[in-house]
Amino acid sequence: MAKKTQTQKPFGEETPKANIAKASSYTWKSFLLPGISLFCLLFLFFDIYSPKVTDPWYAGSTLCSKANRTEDTALRNQYLNEGGTILLEQNRIHPYHARVWFLLGYYYLLKQDYDSAVYCQKQAVERGVGGIVNEVEYQATEMLNSALGNQLNAVGFSKEPSLMLIAKATTYNFYNPVLEKYKGQVYANSGDFDLAVASLQKFLNSNPKDFTALYLLAVTYYNHGDKELAKEFAIKARKVNPNNEKLNAMILSFK
Amino acid sequence: MKNLKVLLEYQFLFLYLGLILGLQLIYVNPPWHTNDEDRHFYNAYALSSGQLIPAEEKGKVGLFMPLALAKDVASFQGIRFCDTIKVKKKVLVELRTHPLNKHNKVFVENASALICPIGYLPAAIFIKIATSMNLSPIEIGYWGRIGSLFAYLIIIFFAIKITPYFKSVFFLIALSPMSLYQGSSVTYDTMNLALLFLLSALTLKFYFQKEKISINQLLLFFSIAFLHRFVKDGYLFLYLLPLLINISKYKSKIYFIYSFCLFIIASFIPSKIWDFHLQYHHLAGSIALEKDFLFDLMGNLQFHLSSPIMALTDISDNLFNQSKVWILGSVGRFGYSYTLLPTWFSLFILLSFVFAAAFEKINNNLLRFNFRLLIIIILVGNILAIISMFYLLSPVGASMIFGLQGRYFTPFLPLLFSMAFYLNIPKKNIPYLHVIIPTLATITLLFTINYLDNVFYISR
Known part of the structure; x- marks a missing residue:
């Protein structure tokens, strides 16, 4: 009999009587959770505080793109140098990212350092080939060809140096x-x-x-x-x- | 009269609305358009045809699929829906005439083929039926979705029936655009959502029931958790829910210890079983979809541990920066095109959840503050764990969290909204609440169906 009474008792420390009494009133605690929750929901929903998040390598490439759009030579060089510094540092830390090689190659292309541009794009292709989405190898090959074209023009398409440049630009795992x-x-x-x-x-x-x-x-x-x-x-x-x-x-x- | 009243309870209303509007969602969603649905569909098809072990060709993992099926699936990938790019309805009609030719198979590369197929079982049963009727690939796709929808409706029916309180919250969230969209697609997320809603409902039942928690109830809870673990990773914290209930609620202290042991078993054994299965067949690891960046969880962990403060700042910045998209995504962001519902409408849906939770009436004030707080801490903890995991799964050294979508948080919503927004004040019965809640769900879904129809299709 005593057992039965125990199982019928509702869960909680208070007796049912106390609960009923409590139900007829409310305290600050009643509004605490809904209040905080509603504040958080609306705060996040309306983007009241939204810090900028950028991957460090994109911070570098954004500066390079900005340099590309800038006509003022001094300003252009400043952006390009800042972007290049970031990209070089990122490439040093993350030599395994094909995309970072690609962005660094883009920097060298803008800087008209075609030897380095070809080298970086080749690295990007060889590391990035085989992905199913965000295939970096196609964009990298396009930039590689553009840089190589400039190199070949510089040597006037003369046989020996040109063939050497082409051999250097050849990617072993991606047909160009x-x-x-x-x-x-x-x-x-x-x-x-x-x-x-x-x-x-x-x-x-x-x-x-x-x-x-x-x-x-x-x-x-x-x-x-x-x-x-x-x-x-x-x-x-x-x-x-x-x-x-x-x-x-x-x-x-x-x- | 009494029978009629039973048939108008939330769980039955959920079945009627879920079936009618879910079937409409199936057909308004372009074929194989739900996120990763193409790959999940291949898995479901493979299961239906008894292909339990993925194939391997030239070092790549995949499955053998009928050529006609693979072609039709591929034709719906990568569509960038906009005002000028939409699916023509007549194309869908034409596709229904395509024969399957199920014996003419090709190898289809599919990194997701390594996923345990248990989550695809409902879809696979219906795919099997459709295949045996010699239907076209597109119709087989729709039948797979119907199988998923049936499983979703049945499991959530029991979740709503089981939970003693917050039925309206479960009802609204289970019928929210994102939940029903997932529930009516061929994806493991259907079972993931349904089973987690069921676990949430069982937790509330254990908490509110007058009787002590029995061993059978614990076994039921952890069996569902065990099954769920085969379906999808990432929700381990939810298996902890029964352990948040006061120990005095257990028949004896030993049951609480059993509970903990069952939690450990459910959390770790299924993944070990599946890993063992894959290792036994010497299958190559899955091939990364992306190779422009290196994705390496341990490498990333090591990188971020070298500057933990920076890592914490990154996570917090991402939380504030991407939270809006994640919140919107938890109620309505659809398919590969990531089509979002209008912001005002998503807010309306979220406020309807708040309304339902706030005006829930609980007899004798049994829902204790501490329990609510504990549940919120566990759920928020799991959400933060998912965010941190995706931070580590992003490219090594990246600050921006990559690939995390709001729909991953939908399974938390019923308990989170119930516990966070329940207003513990004396309440009178709100007249017509039983009509208002289903009306809200119906309006929401009808708007969504009409909206998606306009986004995805062109009649001509």
Whole structure:
């Protein structure tokens, strides 16, 4: 009997009678939790205090982008130096992040230090390749090609130094067809007809509508005396860019 | 008359509204559009076809899927919904004519294939039925969602039935846009939400019941926790809830110790079993989706331990910086397009939860302040643990927390709102409360369905 009474007793230290008495009144405690909770909910919901959070490497790249948009040379250099300092430090701490290599490469590209830009983008590609989302390798390859193009222009596409630069820019785990185009350009320049055609054809397999490659191939065939093929590629190039004067002049010469 | 009254109780109202509006949500949500639904769907399909061990090809983990299915799933990925980019309804009609050709299979890379498939069981049963009826891939996708919805409705029905108080809070939150959206998708989050709501309801039952907590009740609670642990990680603190109830509520002190032992078993054994299964089959680790950054939990921990104050500042800054998105995400942020409900509408939904919790009437003032405070501390502790875990799961050295979404916090909402906003003052019965609450839920869902229809579809 005593046991039964014990189990029927509601949980809590107070007796039911005391509880009923308490229910008819309220204290500050009644409003404490709902009050604090409502304050917190609305405080967070309305963004009353919202500190800025940026990953340190993006702080560096933001400064570089700002430099890129600034016309004042002194200010531009200042932003670029500040951004570069941050990115170099981040790259030293986190050499395993492909994205940080990419951002550092971007800094060097803006600084027109193309050797370093190519090196950094190559590191970005080799570390970043294989991801399913946020694939850094494509953007990095694009920047690598841009930097390499500048390097090749600087050496006038002369054979030995150009091939060395291209070899240095080659990524072992990611196929970069633009390197074939550059090779084609180098070989065409040096008069290595077969090698030039092979490289340009290889590039055109993956980029059949690239004007520069089509035009270059037409010129290469033309210089080699194969006017039929030169005409074929010149017409293909004209379809991509009908307003190129040099090309149009070449096509006219066939008639 | 009495029977009719029973049929109008919250748990039954939940079933009716959940079924009608949940089915609408299934069809208004573009196929395989819920976050990670493509990968979860592959897992559910694999389970339905008896593929219990993931496959491996060229060092990558994945599953063998019918080619037609993989093609249709892929066609709905990466759609950046905006005013000019929407799904044409006629495309969906056309897709229904696609044959499955279930024997023409291809290997589909899927890092999520290593997830334990128990959470996909309801969807897998319905996928199996749909496959045996030779339905098209898109219809199989919808059937999977229907299976998930049924499981969600049944489990939450019992959660609302079991909880002695705050039924209206459970009802509103279980029918909130985010919960029902998850509940009507092929994802392990369906079972995750439903089982955690059930654990929350059981905790309230234990607390309020006149009788002492029996061993059977403890076994039931921890069996559900055990099952839940197979479904999803990250909610261990919720298994602690029965231990917050005063020890005098247990039949004897030894039951409290049993409770603790069961907590340990439920928390750690399931993941060990699954890890053992994966190791036994020598499967390669999952492949990171991202490789532009290095994600390394231990490396990140080591990095942040070198400057712990900085790490704490980062976490607190993220909390204040991203909390709005997380709060909005816990009530309505949909799919891969991360479509948010209008801010004012999300606030309306949150205030409806506050209203339901504040005006709950508890007989004899049995809900004690200390218990409420303890529950809030545990829930907030679990939320902070999830935030900290995601901080460590972000790229090594990153300040910004990466990948954390508000929907991860939805399972905490019923208990959090009940304990935080319950107003312990003398209350009179609010007239028509039993009508107001279901009306709020209906309005919320009808608005959401109409809103999503406008965001995702174009009639032409």
